[in-house]
Amino acid sequence: MLALWSVPRAASTAFERMVIERGDHEVVDEPFSEHYYFGPRKVSPRFAEVRPEAEPSAILERLEAAARRGPVFVKDMASHVAGLASPAFAGRFSSAFLIRDPARSLPSLARMWPDFTDEEAGFEALAALVAHAEAAGQEPVVIDSDDLCRNPAGVVAAWCRRMGLRFDPAALSWAPGMRPEWRLWPDWYGVTSRSTGFLPPSDEPPALDGERVRAAYERCLPVYEALRARRLLAD
Numbered sequence: 001m002l003a004l005w006s007v008p009r010a011a012s013t014a015f016e017r018m019v020i021e022r023g024d025h026e027v028v029d030e031p032f033s034e035h036y037y038f039g040p041r042k043v044s045p046r047f048a049e050v051r052p053e054a055e056p057s058a059i060l061e062r063l064e065a066a067a068r069r070g071p072v073f074v075k076d077m078a079s080h081v082a083g084l085a086s087p088a089f090a091g092r093f094s095s096a097f098l099i100r101d102p103a104r105s106l107p108s109l110a111r112m113w114p115d116f117t118d119e120e121a122g123f124e125a126l127a128a129l130v131a132h133a134e135a136a137g138q139e140p141v142v143i144d145s146d147d148l149c150r151n152p153a154g155v156v157a158a159w160c161r162r163m164g165l166r167f168d169p170a171a172l173s174w175a176p177g178m179r180p181e182w183r184l185w186p187d188w189y190g191v192t193s194r195s196t197g198f199l200p201p202s203d204e205p206p207a208l209d210g211e212r213v214r215a216a217y218e219r220c221l222p223v224y225e226a227l228r229a230r231r232l233l234a235d
Contacts (some may be wrong), residue, residue, distance in 0.1 A: 002093065004016065008121070009101070009106075015098065043119075078126035100146065106213050126154040126223075146201045174196060174200065176195060
């Protein structure tokens with residue numbers, strides 16, 4: 001199974017949309033979010049609903065059953081597996097890790113959920129998952145969202161090389177529209193559903209408005225910088 005673990009608001013859905021366009025993987029969108037927000041042992045109290053089928057072991061069984069049918073690509077937030085991750089867990093996937101400057105990801109997250117938690121911000125969970133992948137004997141593939149969106153052909157080609165995939169430049173553009181893979185979180189995918197490709201990053205200076213955003217930025221920045229120093233370079 002290929003996986004893309006991300007922080008929120010980092011163009012992970014656009015990356016997923018590119019994989020959908022390739023047409024050579026069954027794409028599963030944020031399966032562990034059901035455990036994190038809705039499962040019988042949910043981590044977050046954000047939603048009252050409980051879904052009995054959202055046990056982590058059942059989610060993994062469904063993914064592995066899909067992988068027996070053919071190639072699978074999973075996109076999820078690292079925070080959704082923060083309590084599950086281990087070297088053994090990481091070793092089930094061939095993973096890439098998507099980061100974004102917290103000066104841009106956190107304000108975008110706050111616009112969706114003004115009460116986001118540190119764990120939902122995602123940076124520490126992502127760094128921990130990178131460490132678990134290393135402990136499992138993998139060389140982590142870290143992608144910076146700004147690099148990806150400025151040079152999608154180069155970064156996606158480099159990712160393909162590391163994952164052992166054929167690079168398909170035709171997959172860098174797509175028809176707009178919502179996708180059935182996005183049924184869990186359609187409210188978060190509006191921009192990508194209207195897009196026809198990766199959108200270049202904004203040149204507008206970021207605004208760190210609000211005490212929660214500023215405090216989270218101070219905590220996340222060193223983690224981001226350490227991960228960015230290891231980022232994948234474009235082909």
